[in-house]
Amino acid sequence: MTTYDEIVEGVLAGAEATPEDALTILRCPDEDVFDAVAAIARLRRAHFGMTVKVNYLVNLKSGLCPEDCGYCSQALGSTSEILKYTWLKEDEALDQARAGVRGGASRLCMVASGRGPTDRDIERVAGMVGAIKEENPDVEVCACLGLLRDGQADRLREAGVDAYNHNINTAESHHESIVTTHTYEDRVRTVAMAQGAGLSACSGLIAGLGESDEQLVEALVALRDMGSDSVPVNFLIPFDGTPKQETWELTPLRCLRILAAARLISPAAELRMAAGREMHLRSLQGMALQVANSLFLGDYLTAEGQSAEDDLTLIADHGFTVLGADDPASVGAAGTAPAIRRRGAGTSVPANA
Ligand code: SF4
DSSP: OOHHHHHHHHHHTTOOOOHHHHHHHHTOOGGGHHHHHHHHHHHHHHHHTTEEEEEEEEEEEBSOOOOOOTTOTTSTTOOOOOOOBOOOOHHHHHHHHHHHHHTTOSEEEEEEOSSOOOHHHHHHHHHHHHHHHHHOTTSEEEEEOSSOOTTHHHHHHHHTOOEEEOOOBSOHHHHTTTOSSSOHHHHHHHHHHHHHTTOEEEOOEEEOSSOOHHHHHHHHHHHHHTTOSEEEEEEOOOOTTSTTTTOOOOOHHHHHHHHHHHHHHSTTSEEEEOTTHHHHTGGGHHHHTTTOOEEEOSOOSSOOOSOHHHHHHHHHHTTOEETTOSSGGGTTSTTTSOOOOOTTOSSSSOOOO
16 A cells, blocks of 8 residues: 555545645655555545536636736736726626536636625626526526625625635735735635625635745645635646746646645545646646546636637546536537637636636
């Protein structure tokens, strides 16, 4: 039995993985990575079998953000060439939502750039969500609108929103080096407000921001401790025009180790390989599904991902099935995966979700 098997046996028996266990995975030699993934894949299968949850991003508002998150193409001061627009009209948002559902998405992520929503913005999103739920009552809706104020999470819940996304992005000990216009504590408070209103918490991170291994583990443990049900792991896309434009720290094996460490720390959480997976995992995306159980279909916020058809082929080729598909065999079959391209994506540069 390998060290990796021993660690996983403990977690399968109900123990929490320790930060040291996660560091063992993050620092395992290249020749051991697939052994580590094989061990940790048992956790994935124990909680999610061979299913993959497909999520689809609806980018409601793009760019024009007053915050200074150093990784973000939509931030204040960013000169990235992205399409910028204010709120989509409801029928445009609904068209995008329908395209995602047709492509096999069981969760729609309704995202708007900015520090946080006004009450009017909340009402706008509430109207869209009501219309989506009327057409597709079984589709989960996750809202991602920034920092929340009192009462806003309750209103979203009342409108039918199932989950709220607000990433911590990085470790508390590293946070000030990536953004100065809001604090780590602000972010944690919003996650807690969402949970307090009965929304499922979706909170994750961006890897490759200059954090140490210890800080990566610090962030993963923080996400477990705050009870994040869904953990998106983004891999930094170093945009031209942002302070991180020269930051290239990730390799495919490093990304695989990060996802494996995330699964080890939060074995029962939905683990999503998010923005940057195509660029950084490259040919290991299929291997990554052995530990991650969720992905975004097609494009990211201001980013072009691989085609929806390629995503569905990736899932099927590795023996996985799309969660919630009535006929999994038909998802991704020729002609069923729409050529999804949203307004704002498909421009010259990709973006971190
Ligand atoms: S991550 Fe969000 S809050 Fe930060 S700059 Fe980008 S859109 Fe604004």
